[in-house]
Amino acid sequence: MSDIKATDLRDVQDAIQAAVAAKTRLEVRASGTKRHLGVAAAYDHVLDVSAMSGIIDYQPEELVMTLRAGTPMDQVEKALADARQMLAFEPPSMTKILGEATAGVRGSIGGIIATNLSGPRRLTAGAARDFLLGFEAISGRGEQFKSGGKVMKNVTGYDLSKLMCGSYGTLAVMDEITLKTIPAPETSRSLLVGADSFSEAVKLIATIFATPHEPGSAAILPQPIAAGEQADTGNAFTIVIRLEGIEPSVNDRSQHLQSGFGGESLDDMASQALWLRIRDVQPLAERPQDIWKVSCAPSDAPRLIDSLDLRQEMRFFADWAGGLIWMSSAAPDLGAQLRSAVARLNSGFAMLVRDVGATKQKVAPLQPLTGGMFELHKRVKASFDPLGVLNYGRMHEGV
């Protein structure tokens, strides 16, 4: 397998047109930190886009940044921090649980977009898909096209930016992308509130979100994890509520919530450190076990957890008010159990994020699609990439 190194869209176009002509399959890759997400499919060549890097235009007062998709996340975040701004969806680093492809490289913005990965603030601020305003790309047909724009409010034509987010590079290879940025909060603080059960924790969070005190993020840590994170309330579960904003506002809201719900508070620095570890799934990183994530309606989460008969040895914690559950286990049938548990819910999905053995050979890493949804996915794929040149089979068979 040989690598093709692209420096611009013309190179990408050449590579894709050649692949179309030769009917070969390309694996599109920048820094490669997320290449173990999804199906481990086989490819003829790697299309390396890591050289398509750099910030093209950043106007903080316009709240937009135009950059190339291969730009390393560290560089993106440095530029944002210098202007006291951020990506509101809090893009996580996967290297703590998936390892580094290259020493010290955290991944590229393109990889974040391709996998639509978002952190704890996703609950109230939106996902990666909510912040991609536009892009330029080469489709799997080898044609250059663009969609969206460089302005915040735009409904001109189909919103293909949404489709690019979470498509795992199966539709097109992006170069220039434009993101919406927002001012970073001046300060933050977290409250730690105890709960006796997971189900009580989810309910308590719902009550806190029914107040006007603007909680921004909400995680649930079982006692062993809370203890490891120096966030132990002494209860079976600890709820972590993050408040962000200007100082008088954060102080006021935290006083209100503390008088209503009790609990201790973490100052800005301790709060940031804890949420960084939650964002990057660090509480589950150390044990060499498979890691799964489940997204479901928060109120369905307790039922889902209760239905698993691995509760004793499984390690888990929840983010997004209970709507995102990270879990690790050595049990070989965790995946099968999760899939059937999710199937009993009205909506949700389970995804294998870290595979330490050969789990992917037995269970599809992404929630399988059926019927009309599968058919539509294949048609959408074909509308961009009819021959399956780009990351073919990475998400689902035939996609």
Added chain:
Amino acid sequence: MLMPDPDQNVINRRDEICAELRKLVPAECVIDSKESMKAFDADGLSAYRQLPLAVVLPETVNQIAAVMKWCHQQGVKIVPRGAGTSLSGGALPLADAVLLGLGKFNRILEVDYDNRCVVAQPGVTNLAITHAVQADGFYYAPDPSSQIACSVGGNVAENSGGVHCLKYGLTTNNLLGIEIVTMEGEILRLGGKHLDAGDYDLLGIMTGSEGLLGVVSEVTLRILQKPATARALLVGFDDTGAAGRAVGDVIAAGIIPAGMEMMDGLAINAAEDFANAGYPREAAALLIIELDGPEVEVDALIDRVEAIVGKAGATSVRISQSEEERNLFWAGRKSAFPAVGRISPDYLCMDGTIPRRKLPDMMRRMASLSQQYGLRVANVFHAGDGNLHPLILFDANQPGELERAEEFGADILRSCVEMGGVLTGEHGVGVEKRDLMTIQFTEDDLKQQQRLKCAFDPGHLLNPGKVFPHLHRCAELGRLHVHKGKMPHPDLPRF
């Protein structure tokens, strides 16, 4: 405006088609008399009118599916319609198409405070969502100005915005899930009460697709806790450039107001005549800056914003001291369209977006175009996000004035694209801006969008003639031109 040639064969089969449709839905749900169909012959873009082949008003999702499946099999086109408030002609009927009205889908199905969402049928109005949850302190954030009438299904189709989307986002950012019926009559659920599925974001693609990809039969909307308080500043400037810079300064200071609206001199005076809101008539530009959130936060930010606009050269600043006064500040802005309607027999409302820093350039361009066309223009903007609503004043009774106004409007939109912006910020393309799409997009850009359309509707039966200036057959679009290209330098090792 040229619409696709109606299919005479379909028109000739009208009686048979209506009879068949009556087997699929209760007989009274099919409307085919000219008089009754008149009520459906246009949407909010009332310059364009057309009677449909027939109107069908289904009552259940299975009826929608049955109608669409039958039409698909028979090659009969469908135009979906919510409340008919589109400003771009998205629901304009076609002579050879069945108009599928969702008006009977008017029930809220579930209010779910545990997961902070509302499940509703698509015909429920935008404002009814807030009404259903406001007693418990919640609301639905997107607030298009037609919110009293527009339907949430239509909001999904158009990805509707409003004055608060700078802080709270458009429909797409507040939508958790939908149920759709495809042109082939299949019922699919996209998204749900969970966040971020692990497959293609078809929910995102459906949002803003202007009824070309599927019919929305149910929506799940995110609701938010109402902010504890809201206050507004009314700030006058003697120069629109200074007002534009002040908007940038507020954001550069790390403040995202709930709303930031701007009006020019003509709009200020028209609104003041209409609403007596106490606007400074002598100002060349007026900003309404609204801050919401916890009381201490709003108070602190009001002080900061006051200092920023003062430094930016504000000539007058008023700060709302009561909810009544805040509403009065908004009363003028909210009545800007009818107010302009009073000073001119007719007006065209445009809807482009530009990078905010181009605002002074755009104002100069508009002034010179106004002179060139001999028509006045009043400006209201969602200044925070660069979304312009120039109102071009004209008199349709004067021969040639409508055409001149339309040309003026097209020039404004061309300028928006030239300055790095886009043709439409929130009203949609529809038929209104269809033929301008080639200004913003290349042929390849548009072909890729149409290929996606083909994935959902290979027969081009759903709402054809909207959004795309040229219709290409799906077989033609799918054809792959294989270049003779080989791997560049195939013999070289690559690392």
